[in-house]
Amino acid sequence: MNSLEGQLLxxxxxxxxxxxxxxxxxxxGHGSEGAMGLVINHELANLRFADILDELDLGDPDAVIRLPDSIRQRAVMRGGPVEKGRGFVLHSSDYTSGNSYPVNESVCLTATLDILKAMAFGPAPKASLFALGCCGWSPGQLEDEIARNGWLTAPFSKELVFETPVEQRYDAALASLHITRASLSPDAGHA
Structure with missing residues (x-):
């Protein structure tokens, strides 16, 4: 199977x-060593970006309190069941640091504190999504799950990842393939 890096599951x-x-x-990430991904449509309840800034002591408490609500109240996504205490930021490629990993030409992944400071205090990437935890698959596991009809794949969409409201991303991802929940069959077909 070709690499699915940069695509949606x-x-x-x-x-x-x-x-x-x-x-x-x-x-x-997706290759011979397995795959890694971040869930982009499930928020962690009762946790906001300002809580992370406070817990990690990433700024003067007074400065954090003065941040606009649009920054303080940003959602923290449940990125997956692996490394649930580790933070990952998906962001537009206009922000780079020596620690950024390009996922595709439009989006990068950074998992260091510098990106959190930039998101709070600037200069921030134009678009970003913060998640705790990630998803991981061992070699061949994801390919097997796809073959058993567990996942659909779809091309990357900057609008879906960064602009579509979180609660609409699942249906919007299906719609990008011109399907709905009702049109999907649980049975896999193989030629």
Whole structure:
């Protein structure tokens, strides 16, 4: 299978693993060593970006309090069940640091504190998404799950990842393939 890095995984509606039910995942890595991705459509309840800044002591508490609500109240996404305490930021490629990994020409991944400071205090990337945790697959595991009809794949969409409201991303990802939940069959077909 060709690399799916930079593409979206969409959980089939009958996904039997509750951790991934109705998930849309951006694959940030995929190759012979396995795959890694971030769920982009499930927020962590009762946790906001300002809470992370406070916990990591990333700025003067008074400066954090003075941040606009649009920054303080940003959602923190549940990126996946692996490394749940580690933060990952998907961001537009206009922001780069020595620690940024280009996923594709439009989006990068950074997992260091410098990106969190930039998101809060500037200069911030034009678009970003912060997640705790990630998804991981061992070699061949993701390919097997796709073959067993567990996932659909879709091309990357900057609008879907960064602009579509979180609660609409699953249906929007399906719509990008011109399908709906009702039009999907749980049975795989093989020629």
């Amino acid at each position: 969409i959980a089939m509606p009958d996904m039997d693993d509750d951790r991934f039910a109705e998930s849309v995942i951006l694959l940030v």
